[in-house]
Amino acid sequence: xxxxxxxxxxxxxxxxxxxxxxxxxxxxxxxxxxxxxxxxxxxxxxxxxxxxxxxxxxxxxxxxxxxxxxxxxxxxxxxxxxxxxxxxxxxxxxxxxxxxx
Amino acid sequence: xxxxxxxxxxxxxxxxxxxxxxxxxxxxxxxxxxxxxxxxxxxxxxxxxxxxxxxxxxxxxxxxxxxxxxxxxxxxxxxxxxxxxxxxxxxxxxxxxxxxxxxxxxxxxxxxxxxxxxxxxxxxxxxxxxxxxxxxxxxxxxxxxxxxxxxxxxxxxxxxxxxxxxxxxxxxxxxxxxxxxxxxxxxxxxxxxxxxxxxxxxxxxxx
Numbered sequence: 312x313x314x315x316x317x318x319x320x321x322x323x324x325x326x327x328x329x330x331x332x333x334x335x336x337x338x339x340x341x342x343x344x345x346x347x348x349x350x351x352x353x354x355x356x357x358x359x360x361x362x363x364x365x366x367x368x369x370x371x372x373x374x375x376x377x378x379x380x381x382x383x384x385x386x387x388x389x390x391x392x393x394x395x396x397x398x399x400x401x402x403x404x405x406x407x408x409x410x411x412x
Numbered sequence: 413x414x415x416x417x418x419x420x421x422x423x424x425x426x427x428x429x430x431x432x433x434x435x436x437x438x439x440x441x442x443x444x445x446x447x448x449x450x451x452x453x454x455x456x457x458x459x460x461x462x463x464x465x466x467x468x469x470x471x472x473x474x475x476x477x478x479x480x481x482x483x484x485x486x487x488x489x490x491x492x493x494x495x496x497x498x499x500x501x502x503x504x505x506x507x508x509x510x511x512x513x514x515x516x517x518x519x520x521x522x523x524x525x526x527x528x529x530x531x532x533x534x535x536x537x538x539x540x541x542x543x544x545x546x547x548x549x550x551x552x553x554x555x556x557x558x559x560x561x562x563x564x565x566x567x568x569x570x571x572x573x574x575x576x577x578x579x580x581x582x583x584x585x586x587x588x589x590x591x592x593x594x595x596x597x598x599x600x601x602x603x604x605x606x607x608x609x610x611x612x613x614x615x616x617x618x619x
Contacts, residue, residue, distance in 0.1 A: 345566070347558065347563050347564070347566045347569035348554050350596065350599060352600055352609075353551065353599060353600075356606060360544065396494045397505075397509045397512070397513065400513055401513055401516050401517065402551065403490070403548060403552050405492050406494065407495055409496070
């Protein structure tokens with residue numbers, strides 16, 4: 312039963328900032344986008360060389376890029392995804408990183 | 413007439429005649445000029461890394477990178493935005509990475525230009541160290557050439573190839589397209605040779 316008393320104590324409410332609603336641990340992803348220049352063989356080679364992915368996985372990701380227009384090629388903390396995106400851009404692929412959704 | 417890259421005892425070898433080497437080298441040099449870093453690579457990976465960090469930190473005032481007033485649009489293809497949807501994140505990433513990327517790409521192109529120049533009896537010979545650099549350099553040259561021809565989507569590429577059927581002999585676009593296709597073929601054969609295809613030759617990957 313509530314008692315009607317005057318209190319100067321701060322109202323304790325669950326205040327959650329927008330930033331905290333989105334889990335800070337949510338993994339980030341690196342995405343490779345399709346482009347008309349990069350060859351299927353070359354893209355497969357890049358995934359094998361950089362990620363050391365086996366041929367079958369590299370080819371599957373390459374086909375996803377080719378047919379779906381984009382593929383998530385790695386996920387993890389933001390710093391790692393920035394590193395992956397930078398490395399893949401070094402290979403000439405159109406790579407971006409973003410928070411997974 | 414050119415012969416594709418094949419694995420031989422010396423390494424990966426292609427046969428390119430004088431004219432082909434001159435054009436290839438010229439295109440690589442043009443790409444190299446566009447990508448030139450503020451501090452030229454020294455060949456020492458550690459020195460280059462330290463040097464590029466200095467430039468990244470100095471680039472704070474937005475006078476370089478994507479904000480520069482006269483930035484060549486082709487650079488947006490060679491050094492694309494790394495974050496779609498958040499310009500601030502993208503700009504920060506570019507500030508921190510662009511100089512390093514320019515250095516790495518330039519150094520790949522330097523290796524490739526050197527291998528073309530070193531050809532003897534039309535033989536362009538690559539070893540395990542220079543082959544990946546050559547392969548990546550070919551990508552950047554093709555990206556630049558593609559961008560110059562307006563090839564930004566698959567539809568653009570199809571339209572360009574279709575236009576070749578009726579194009580006038582003296583149209584520079586036809587000339588550019590012919591070299592683009594030549595580089596595509598050369599890169600395809602190098603990628604296959606590097607990946608050791610032939611033992612699992614069931615993939616007929618094409619553009």
